[in-house]
Structures are given as structure tokens and as C-alpha cells.
Amino acid sequence: MPQRRRGRPWRAALVVLVTLGLTIGAVNVVQTLLRTPTSPLVQRCIATDGQESVALDPEQAAHAALISAIATERGLPARAVTIGLATAMQESRLANLDYGDRDSLGLFQQRPSQGWGTVEQVTDPVYATNAFYDALVRVPDYENLEITVAAQEVQRSGFPDAYAQHEQLARLFASSLTGHSPAALVCRLAEPDAATTAALPATLTTRVARDLPSVVMVASGTDHLLSVQALTPDGGADSPDLLAWAVAQWAVATAHETGVGEVVVAGQHWVRADGGRAAWAPLPDGAVGVDDPVGTVRLR
Structure with missing residues (x-):
């Protein structure tokens, strides 16, 4: 008579324990995922021409909108906005800074000691933008000049070639903010x-x-x-x-x-x-x- 095999109850119990453990583990994973907060939305403003896209954070975009709006109010062309945005990006990263090289301040890093206005004026984005355009429109044929040349005529920067690196971003935002690129x-x-x-x-x-x-x-x-x-x-x-x-x-x-x-x-x-x-x-x-x-x- 064959001897009865022993240990099957233990194996059955082990299977039950493993299955129970896996189930509890799965429940814990789901609960952990439900408790884990989702990643916060990265806030960005994006301009595109259908081929390339560029982005600014909301504060930068609001300053870009002001620079464009003032040009629109003054009847200036989109090229003026492109030059203004490229300049402000290089000078301040489109932030209204209360510091800078020597006494440079504001969106365009204008210097009170160089006749741009008082500290209060050059740190007022509306005044600073109008002051920039006042100087730009006095540059002969500025619309047909390279960005670096037009910006340098106004700013007299120690790094005149640096404005060129922002041309693509400035052009796409200028085109959309002046209405030339709808829904862009x-x-x-x-x-x-x-x-x-x-x-x-x-x-x-x-x-x-x-x-x-x-x-x-x-x-x-x-x-x-x-x-x-x-x-x-x-x-x-x-x-x-x-x-x-x-x-x-x-x-x-x-x-x-x-x-x-x-x-x-x-x-x-x-x-x-x-x-x-x-x-x-x-x-x-x-x-x-x-x-x-x-x-x-x-x-x-």
C-alpha cells in the first residue's frame, strides 16, 4: 500500500499566504498612487510658427505683451517689437530688475546716469518701453537693420552680438502679439x-x-x-x-x-x-x- 504523501496542507497554506500578500501589496501600491500628488502644471506661454516653438514663463510673457502693446498703440511695425523683445531678453530676461551693472535698472537696463530717466521712471515698464522706442525710431532705417545693429544703436552695450541669440524667440512672440500670426x-x-x-x-x-x-x-x-x-x-x-x-x-x-x-x-x-x-x-x-x-x- 503506497504511503500517503504529507505536507500538502502546508503547501496550500503557503499559496494562500503568498496570494494574500500579493493582494495586500497591490492594494498598498494603489493607495500610495492615489495619495501621491500629481506633478504641478509647468506654467508656460508658447509662441509658434508651425515649425518651431519658443516659450516664456508667465511673468516674462506679460512683459512681452506690454512691449508689443505699446508698439501697437504707437503704430510701430512688428519689427520694432522683435527688436524690443530681443533687447529686453538680453538685458533683463524680460524681468523688471531693480539691479544691474552700475546703475542699470528695469526691463531694458537703462541707466539714470546716462539720461534715460530717474530710478522710478526706468523701473516703470511703460516708461522704460516708451523710452526704448523713442530712441529706436530715431535710428535711420531701423526696420531693415539686423537685430544686433538696431539694438546696439539704442543700448550701446559692451556685448552687441548677444542680442542675436534671442532673435527667434523675439520674432515668434512679436508675430503673434502683433496679430500677424493668429492663434499662434x-x-x-x-x-x-x-x-x-x-x-x-x-x-x-x-x-x-x-x-x-x-x-x-x-x-x-x-x-x-x-x-x-x-x-x-x-x-x-x-x-x-x-x-x-x-x-x-x-x-x-x-x-x-x-x-x-x-x-x-x-x-x-x-x-x-x-x-x-x-x-x-x-x-x-x-x-x-x-x-x-x-x-x-x-x-x-
Whole structure:
């Protein structure tokens, strides 16, 4: 009679214990993953020409938007914006610095001792930008000069060739912020906090009055309508739709500060809540804003 094999109950118990351990381990892994916070959104503003893309952080983009808006208000060409952005990138990385070489200060590192203005003036981005353009437009044929040459005529830098490294970034942001490249600038932004949202009407009013004083803003419920008609120069050198795209992409580039959640223009919209996949897209049929008049930008 064959002897009965022993130990099977122990092997069965071992299988149960191993299976139980694996199950508990899997549950722990899932719980750990659920407790682990997702990586924070990297906030960036991106300009593209369809082939290449360049990026700025939201603070830099807001300063770029101001530099472009002032040029638009003055009726200056996109080339002036490209020169201004390349210069500010080299001088300050598009930050309103309160320090610099010797007494250099602000976006363009202008020196009070060299006649650029007082400390308070050169650290005011609006004053500094206008002072830069005042000097640029006195440079003969600046529109046709290389970036390095035009910028050096204004800045008198010890490193004149350094401006060239920012030409691509400056050109793509200038093209979008002046409206020449529609739907070419988007920002990937986190949702604004409650205080920023509550202050949106006041903040937006102040920012439009500072950057684009010729733009007419009218509140319509929770929306804010911007009309660019007053920006059109005598005879209409720039069309209302081009200027509307300039204002719309200015609004995207400043949304981090103002709290704007949606920008609507020419039947398209940028939505802040899209986060990581931020892009311009057509408005759905029948949506509010799809039939807005040419030259109108709707902000929400």
C-alpha cells in the first residue's frame, strides 16, 4: 500500500499566504498612487510658427505683451517689437530688475546716469518701453537693420552680438502679439485663486488702461468686450481683424495676472481650463461670441 504523501496542507497554506500578500501589496501600491500628488502644471506661454516653438514663463510673457502693446498703440511695425523683445531678453530676461551693472535698472537696463530717466521712471515698464522706442525710431532705417545693429544703436552695450541669440524667440512672440500670426500664442496656466477671480474686472480694467488705452472695454454680464476700432490708424494700415488678434493674444499672455479664463476672437477661443493641452479652437455653433463683430475680443 503506497504511503500517503504529507505536507500538502502546508503547501496550500503557503499559496494562500503568498496570494494574500500579493493582494495586500497591490492594494498598498494603489493607495500610495492615489495619495501621491500629481506633478504641478509647468506654467508656460508658447509662441509658434508651425515649425518651431519658443516659450516664456508667465511673468516674462506679460512683459512681452506690454512691449508689443505699446508698439501697437504707437503704430510701430512688428519689427520694432522683435527688436524690443530681443533687447529686453538680453538685458533683463524680460524681468523688471531693480539691479544691474552700475546703475542699470528695469526691463531694458537703462541707466539714470546716462539720461534715460530717474530710478522710478526706468523701473516703470511703460516708461522704460516708451523710452526704448523713442530712441529706436530715431535710428535711420531701423526696420531693415539686423537685430544686433538696431539694438546696439539704442543700448550701446559692451556685448552687441548677444542680442542675436534671442532673435527667434523675439520674432515668434512679436508675430503673434502683433496679430500677424493668429492663434499662434497659447499659455498653459493653473486655475486662478478665488481672490484673483474676484478681482478680475478691476485688474483687467487697470491693465487695459495701462497697456492699450485706445481699446474700449465694455462689461456685458460676466463677459468683457474689447473693441479695437480706435487702434486702427488713419486710413486703416492694420485691419481690425489683425488688431483683434493682437489684443486677443495680449489677453492670453497677461491672463496669469488678470485671471482671464477664456479669450474669444474671430470665432475661435483659448480656454485656460484646458491646462496642459492649451490651444486655440473653433467655438461650437451657437456659442456666445461666435457671431461677435470683426474687431471685437471677448474675455471671460
